[in-house]
Amino acid sequence: MTSPDPSPAPQPSQPTSQNQDGQLSAVRGLQQTWTSAVQLHEYVFARGKHARAQIEAIMSPSTMWATKITLGGAIGGFVSGFYLGGRHRAMQFLAENAHRLPKTVGGWFFYHRYKNYEMTHAGFKEGFRYGFKFAAVSGAFCCLENAFEQATGRExxxxxxxxxxxxxxxxxxxxxxxxxxxxxxxxxxxxxxxxxxxxxxxxxxxxxxxxxxxxxxxxxxxxxxxxxxxxxxxxx
Structure with missing residues (x-):
């Protein structure tokens, strides 16, 4: 009959200081990202120049720069999408009604009015879609630019x-x-x-x-x- 092994049971390994530092860095990064997102939301939807100036004073320069570039990309994308969507819908509307074009002045009036409604609807739809895409691309560019600046240590x-x-x-x-x-x-x-x-x-x-x-x-x-x-x- 063998005697029981007196050696103690293995204890679970404690996290090293390096792992703790990495976890703390990750938590700080998430907190900073959340703070930047909240500041961005407050800046975009701020009421009045005074409120926006107060938010600009507490935002970090990199976040402020990324906000301006992203908003610029969103505006440019909306304008491009509105123009392209409206033009495409105008040509599509003409093709759909080429066999039944109006023959009176009143008919042409309602034809162009309805075509303008269709163009506006398609323009806004494509404008918001392009604006979201352009904003996402601009935001990704700013994040990568900031990452490269942190790596090289300079602008x-x-x-x-x-x-x-x-x-x-x-x-x-x-x-x-x-x-x-x-x-x-x-x-x-x-x-x-x-x-x-x-x-x-x-x-x-x-x-x-x-x-x-x-x-x-x-x-x-x-x-x-x-x-x-x-x-x-x-x-x-």
Whole structure:
């Protein structure tokens, strides 16, 4: 008969300090994201300039910049969608009624009035759809740009270009575009993001401050990766 094993039962492993730090960082990140979302909601639906100015004072510069870019994208998408949707519905309405066109002045009046109603309805429908898509793409661009800035430790056109290229690749994959249209999407995304980055660097070059945070000085406008090392090696 064997004696029982006197060794103690294994205890569950305690979380290490590294895991605790990671969990705390994740919780802080979620809290910051929630706070930014609440501030964004209050900024968009603020009543009056004074209330909006108070919200701008407590919002972080990156959140404020992302809000402006996202709202700009939403407005641009709505305008584009309204125009395209209305034009498409106008041509569709003409094709549907080509065999029964009116023959009197009153008939043409009601024809054009009903066509305008159809165009407006289709325009608003497509406008909101395009506005949501453009806002989502603009928000993704701002998030990626901020991530690249945190990785490189500086603002600059290179971060905007990288964020625009990655965003266009993600949009092409989500929309399942063909290879040819994927090339167009990448060129458009890279070109527009490069323009945004050059505007940021141009503002920093002229005024010496960041366009996102006017209280923060910037002296690295039009920074090119590796150029300083090349100049140092060449003795320039």
């Amino acid at each position: 600059g056109w290179i971060n905007s270009l990288a964020a625009g290229t990655v965003t266009s690749l993600g949009f092409s994959a989500a929309a399942r575009l063909s290879l040819q249209y994927t090339k167009y999407a990448i060129l458009f995304g890279a070109g527009s993001s490069l323009g945004i980055g050059l505007v940021q660097d141009g503002y920093a070059f002229v005024y010496g401050t960041s366009i996102k945070d006017p209280l923060r000085a910037r002296d690295d406008a039009f920074w090119i990766p590796g150029l300083a090392q090349i100049k140092q090696a060449a003795g320039i």
